[in-house]
Amino acid sequence: MNNSIPTSILKLAPARAERTALRRKQNNVWVDISWKEFTSQIRRYAGGLQALGLKRGDRIAIMAPNCPEWAFADLAIMACGGLTVPVYHTEGPAAVAHILTDSGSRFLFIHDEAMAAELLQAEETLPQLEKIILLRGYLDRREVLPLDRFLAPAVNDEMLQQSLDAIRRDDLASIIYTSGTTGPPKGVMLTHGNILSAIEAARDSFDIGEEDSCLSFLPLSHIFERVDGYYYMLQQGAVINYAEGIDSVPANLQEVSPTVVISVPRLFEKMYARVMERILSGPWLKKQLFFGALKAASAHLAAEQAGRTPSAGLTLVTRLARARVFSKLRQPLGGEIRFFVSGGAPLSRRVAEFFHAAGLPIYEGYGLTETAAGITVNNPRGTRLGTVGRVMSGTELQLATDGEILIRGKTVFKGYWQNPEKTAEVLIDGWLHSGDIGEIDQDGYLAVTDRKKDLIITAGGENIAPQIIENRLKSDKFITNAFLFGNRKPFLVALLVPNFDNLESYARRKNINYSDHCELVSNPQVLDLLRRRIERLQEGLPSFQHVKRFTLMSRDFAGDEITPTLKLKRKIVRERYQHLIDEMYRAEDHGIHDSGFCMTEEGDTNPQG
Numbered sequence: 001m002n003n004s005i006p007t008s009i010l011k012l013a014p015a016r017a018e019r020t021a022l023r024r025k026q027n028n029v030w031v032d033i034s035w036k037e038f039t040s041q042i043r044r045y046a047g048g049l050q051a052l053g054l055k056r057g058d059r060i061a062i063m064a065p066n067c068p069e070w071a072f073a074d075l076a077i078m079a080c081g082g083l084t085v086p087v088y089h090t091e092g093p094a095a096v097a098h099i100l101t102d103s104g105s106r107f108l109f110i111h112d113e114a115m116a117a118e119l120l121q122a123e124e125t126l127p128q129l130e131k132i133i134l135l136r137g138y139l140d141r142r143e144v145l146p147l148d149r150f151l152a153p154a155v156n157d158e159m160l161q162q163s164l165d166a167i168r169r170d171d172l173a174s175i176i177y178t179s180g181t182t183g184p185p186k187g188v189m190l191t192h193g194n195i196l197s198a199i200e201a202a203r204d205s206f207d208i209g210e211e212d213s214c215l216s217f218l219p220l221s222h223i224f225e226r227v228d229g230y231y232y233m234l235q236q237g238a239v240i241n242y243a244e245g246i247d248s249v250p251a252n253l254q255e256v257s258p259t260v261v262i263s264v265p266r267l268f269e270k271m272y273a274r275v276m277e278r279i280l281s282g283p284w285l286k287k288q289l290f291f292g293a294l295k296a297a298s299a300h301l302a303a304e305q306a307g308r309t310p311s312a313g314l315t316l317v318t319r320l321a322r323a324r325v326f327s328k329l330r331q332p333l334g335g336e337i338r339f340f341v342s343g344g345a346p347l348s349r350r351v352a353e354f355f356h357a358a359g360l361p362i363y364e365g366y367g368l369t370e371t372a373a374g375i376t377v378n379n380p381r382g383t384r385l386g387t388v389g390r391v392m393s394g395t396e397l398q399l400a401t402d403g404e405i406l407i408r409g410k411t412v413f414k415g416y417w418q419n420p421e422k423t424a425e426v427l428i429d430g431w432l433h434s435g436d437i438g439e440i441d442q443d444g445y446l447a448v449t450d451r452k453k454d455l456i457i458t459a460g461g462e463n464i465a466p467q468i469i470e471n472r473l474k475s476d477k478f479i480t481n482a483f484l485f486g487n488r489k490p491f492l493v494a495l496l497v498p499n500f501d502n503l504e505s506y507a508r509r510k511n512i513n514y515s516d517h518c519e520l521v522s523n524p525q526v527l528d529l530l531r532r533r534i535e536r537l538q539e540g541l542p543s544f545q546h547v548k549r550f551t552l553m554s555r556d557f558a559g560d561e562i563t564p565t566l567k568l569k570r571k572i573v574r575e576r577y578q579h580l581i582d583e584m585y586r587a588e589d590h591g592i593h594d595s596g597f598c599m600t601e602e603g604d605t606n607p608q609g
Helices: 005-010 035-051 068-079 093-103 113-120 157-166 192-205 223-236 246-256 265-280 284-305 312-329 349-357 420-426 466-474 500-509 517-522 524-537 570-576 578-584
Strands: 020-026 029-034 059-063 083-087 107-110 131-134 144-146 172-177 187-191 213-216 239-242 260-263 339-342 362-368 373-377 395-399 404-409 431-440 446-451 479-485 492-498 547-553 595-597
Touching: 005 035, 005 068, 005 157, 005 192, 005 223, 020 035, 020 068, 020 246, 029 035, 035 068, 035 157, 059 068, 059 093, 068 083, 068 157, 083 093, 093 113, 093 172, 093 187, 107 113, 113 131, 172 192, 187 192, 192 223, 192 373, 213 223, 213 246, 213 260, 223 239, 223 260, 223 373, 260 265, 265 284, 265 339, 265 349, 265 479, 265 500, 284 312, 284 349, 349 362, 362 431, 373 395, 395 431, 420 431, 446 466, 466 479, 466 492, 466 524, 479 570, 492 500, 492 524, 492 578, 500 517, 500 524, 517 524, 517 547, 517 595, 524 547, 524 595, 547 578, 570 578
Parallel strands: 020 239, 059 083, 059 107, 083 172, 107 131, 131 144, 213 239, 260 339, 339 362, 492 547, 547 595
Antiparallel strands: 020 029, 172 187, 362 373, 395 404, 404 431, 431 446, 479 492
């Protein structure tokens, strides 16, 4: 049994020495990093940390986008007995200072001199930070160490091996700060055993091997990417390709042709919206062929989901549809995709059904930072759409009387760093209280309905899970994001972000004149379109679940309004746009209730005309 994360990976290197471990794009060319070079770099980073005097239990932070250096530093920190503290490279100085100060990090690996210079403007808030190691560039400051001066030409292998041998599964490996959707980020303490157990559970759920490859673009600071897109891929011998950036993902997918893609629902929702818009705006014959193929494939999927064996004729038509029609969906993804894995937020059932029917399955899972990523997942051996799968190995689940999901098992964290009060609130009698509300069906499939704190209780006493209705709204081709409100109110209201590509196309067809998005979202024809489509989406829902009024926003939620994995920070959104919410609850006689709202910049909450 492996005792530590670095040991579990380093022990595999000799047999894979000449194989490719990682790939990055440099000067427009994809460059391979062999396992031999990979382990050599880890040793050099470890030697640099030894020279700086790293001691067992020290916290070392990493603030960089996904890149090979992230992995070199991370594995070297842990190999020396330290704890990795990941920091999102997009975080502002105040959030970074909080994480570095709260964790007591001695050293910080940072991506480039621009990030370092910005951080050092407030260096008085970081008295415990001894050195900043620049992964790229140079900065003439005493406390900044460029990478070439940090890397050790020689490594004390005996000392490094002693450090590795001393690590136990119950030792802390990392402190990961939560995204803070409901308050200040808390440091989640995960042990080597927590993370290794999560990797072992992933291995029991999916077959990944040396013939596989992935594209790494979700932040490595997020536990989902770190466990499943990094540690698990390395252990299985799959090649990790680092995306150049989030905007380069479409191009990089075609260049590296991954077999597996790990992402959050927003990516799949955008892919679905692009496909539908392309088909709907295309020739009539192509449209009929596509939707005919989709109807057959969806019927085949529905039969499978109901536990029935599809007829031979339907199976043949579905195979033809996937080979002749839906195969074109693979081309923009590189052509080699076997499956996707989705996590971090609820996936729209309509989107999941479409990709499964098309032969591009999205396996949705559920987990928390506090459980070292996934604890339930759909997989090739068992999938039920509309759920997040069955419990993974090493974990137990049960529901509290109010429906809260309770978790016990090998991946459950040790507690929150220096915060015993918050730890005691969530770890009770050996069970982690997730804060999520769920349902478990007779076959053990879990459906997560919402966050316990996010549940809306209307003035009439009805309980409403906002994410379910928000996902229903986002399934419309003209809506890309939604925020629902209605707590202690007589009806629901929503802040809606339109899909501007589709809305602008509609405006051109209808000869709607506008100069910018602010004018577009305030146009009466546009507001009427959205109202009609919302009414159609709400058919069959009880009246208390209907959105009675909405405000159409001129841009998507951004900056501090969302987490790095694109989830809404509900508290910030609610407080920032409280005046819009209040306006929608004004007396019935104040005029048109659906309206547009103009934001010229992130965080601008002043209507523009």
